[in-house]
Amino acid sequence: MAYKIINSQCTACAACEPECPNNAIREKDGTFIIKPEKCTECIGYFDDPQCVAVCPVENTCVIDNSVPRYQAAV
Amino acid sequence: MEPTSESSNAGAQKNLPLEQLMQKVAEHKGCGTSGAGGKASCGSSAGQGDLAPEIWEKVKNHPCYSEEAHHHYARMHVAVAPACNIQCNYCNRKYDCANESRPGVVSEKLTPEQAAKKVLAVASTIPQMTVLGIAGPGDPLANPQKTFKTFELIAKAAPDIKLCLSTNGLALPDHVDTIKSFNVDHVTITINMIDPEVGQHIYPWIFWKHKRVTGKDAARILTERQLEGLEMLTAAGILCKVNSVMIPGINDRHLVEVNKAVKSRGAFLHNIMPLISAPEHGTVFGLNGQRGPSAQELKALQDSCEGEMNMMRHCRQCRADAVGLLGEDRSAEFTTEKIMQMDVQYDAEGRKAYQQQVEQERQATVAAKEAELADLMSEFSDIKVLIAVATKGHGRINEHFGHAQEFQIYEVGTAGSKFVGHRRVDLYCQGGYGEEDTLPTVIRAINDCVAVFVAKIGGCPKDSLKAAGIDPVDQYAHEFIEQSAVRYFKEYLAKVKSGEIVHVARGDADIRQGAYIAA
Numbered sequence A: 001m002a003y004k005i006i007n008s009q010c011t012a013c014a015a016c017e018p019e020c021p022n023n024a025i026r027e028k029d030g031t032f033i034i035k036p037e038k039c040t041e042c043i044g045y046f047d048d049p050q051c052v053a054v055c056p057v058e059n060t061c062v063i064d065n066s067v068p069r070y071q072a073a074v
Numbered sequence B: 001m002e003p004t005s006e007s008s009n010a011g012a013q014k015n016l017p018l019e020q021l022m023q024k025v026a027e028h029k030g031c032g033t034s035g036a037g038g039k040a041s042c043g044s045s046a047g048q049g050d051l052a053p054e055i056w057e058k059v060k061n062h063p064c065y066s067e068e069a070h071h072h073y074a075r076m077h078v079a080v081a082p083a084c085n086i087q088c089n090y091c092n093r094k095y096d097c098a099n100e101s102r103p104g105v106v107s108e109k110l111t112p113e114q115a116a117k118k119v120l121a122v123a124s125t126i127p128q129m130t131v132l133g134i135a136g137p138g139d140p141l142a143n144p145q146k147t148f149k150t151f152e153l154i155a156k157a158a159p160d161i162k163l164c165l166s167t168n169g170l171a172l173p174d175h176v177d178t179i180k181s182f183n184v185d186h187v188t189i190t191i192n193m194i195d196p197e198v199g200q201h202i203y204p205w206i207f208w209k210h211k212r213v214t215g216k217d218a219a220r221i222l223t224e225r226q227l228e229g230l231e232m233l234t235a236a237g238i239l240c241k242v243n244s245v246m247i248p249g250i251n252d253r254h255l256v257e258v259n260k261a262v263k264s265r266g267a268f269l270h271n272i273m274p275l276i277s278a279p280e281h282g283t284v285f286g287l288n289g290q291r292g293p294s295a296q297e298l299k300a301l302q303d304s305c306e307g308e309m310n311m312m313r314h315c316r317q318c319r320a321d322a323v324g325l326l327g328e329d330r331s332a333e334f335t336t337e338k339i340m341q342m343d344v345q346y347d348a349e350g351r352k353a354y355q356q357q358v359e360q361e362r363q364a365t366v367a368a369k370e371a372e373l374a375d376l377m378s379e380f381s382d383i384k385v386l387i388a389v390a391t392k393g394h395g396r397i398n399e400h401f402g403h404a405q406e407f408q409i410y411e412v413g414t415a416g417s418k419f420v421g422h423r424r425v426d427l428y429c430q431g432g433y434g435e436e437d438t439l440p441t442v443i444r445a446i447n448d449c450v451a452v453f454v455a456k457i458g459g460c461p462k463d464s465l466k467a468a469g470i471d472p473v474d475q476y477a478h479e480f481i482e483q484s485a486v487r488y489f490k491e492y493l494a495k496v497k498s499g500e501i502v503h504v505a506r507g508d509a510d511i512r513q514g515a516y517i518a519a
């Protein structure tokens, strides 16, 4: 149900943090993390996941396969 | 408050003889916000030129823009804004913003509170620190809260410090009012193109209205926003400088058009910087082998734009945080941890007195040059030569050849002398280590000069320089640079006339790759 940040690639630039419509991103130990329970994959807000679109390092904000994909409430 | 060991250290630094402090910072005159330097030339030397009188008033003593002033004042940057809203092919944001084309250096990220304290600590130690800039890594206007909070804190504690910021321009139109309200002294926009055809090869994408936009669309939006922002700044009466990174084969010729476009919209200075690119920077340009310009290519472009407007040639792409200003050895005294424990007293009066003294010294330098020029006026010759100078600052020839980390380059002709840039070199003398290897590097960096002025030089490098056709001159040790340059030039002309020497055009020189760390 969420995106995750690949820790080793994150430059800690903080660009993603203010773009997240759900306040799901925060700094932790010098890198940034996504709280899976808050991330909606931007569904309901924007066409594209904002963290992916703004992140300067390709393939750093990626789908977290360990949790089920987000389902928008109907 | 219990004095910590750090804060008593800070006290001890303050008591260092001024002379010593000045030496350490003198090399970092203000100016451009940026990396490695093989600059070919300097700005407002042409004088008022086509500048409006009110702008000239603001600029003539400005450490970043006045060629004379920047030899005597310094500026520092704080890195508070790491996020960016575009991607440039010469930037790898694992390192610093190369907005100023200085990839490869990591700088310390600070909170606005930490940054403000650092600025006050440095300004208290170094009275010539008169300008604070927020530049990379990142774009200050992609981080407006952090940027403006920092300005607010500094404006409150140290109102005599001028504030400036550098931006890629994408968010600029949204923030002109706020910039105006903080009385920001000047804004630098990095504009590398005005044509999306060109821009698509420089910017892979921008983040715009919640989308990642690529290709020509991205470049078109970016150029529209940059030019709109520039026009708004001009309308609001805020000084605006434009930086361009010269990328051979991509925007080199196009920059002449950029120059016209930014001039017509009110930019008062245009600073063309060489692309600094090497594979180890991990940038797109570094990895695809895109080269930077040679010293001669850069100077030719700067010269072709000079007729159009004031060019800034003293920018040395210095490292954006204050480390450069403090010198490597001192940066360790101003780490975030130590600063947070310091008890900083901002000494506004002491700073003022010191700056007045610097001002007198500066005027003496100018007067000496003018006196020397007076009797050259009657002569006329097409000959112009470049002279490299080893200096620690103060407008004097006061550095040992072997200790110089960079050379200042002056161009002299019968019309006078002007500062045309910096050439960075590796330390030639590092305790006798690697001397054979670095001397050729130095020679390549100043290969276009007829002479090198030094305070002192050993016999061995002297012979190598002579063999390379560069005259090593130590007879002007500790004298004023420009006065000596004019005097040397007079003798040079006389020798050419008498046939003692033949004037030949010198070759090109290398721009050294890599970030400028020590200053």
Ligand code: SF4
Residues within 6 Å of the ligand: A002, A003, A019, A020, A021, A022, A023, A024, A025, A034, A038, A039, A040, A041, A042, A043, A049, A050, A051, A052
């Ligand atoms: S995908 Fe959207 S909601 Fe999820 S973390 Fe990224 S920005 Fe936030």
Ligand code: SF4
Residues within 6 Å of the ligand: A005, A009, A010, A011, A012, A013, A014, A015, A016, A017, A032, A051, A054, A055, A056, A057, A060, A061
């Ligand atoms: S935008 Fe990317 S690199 Fe920057 S903090 Fe977020 S995940 Fe890390």
Ligand code: SF4
Residues within 6 Å of the ligand: B084, B085, B086, B087, B088, B090, B091, B092, B093, B096, B097, B098, B099, B100, B136, B137, B138, B139, B168
């Ligand atoms: S604007 Fe600066 S930080 Fe952003 S990508 Fe370009 S060089 Fe890098």
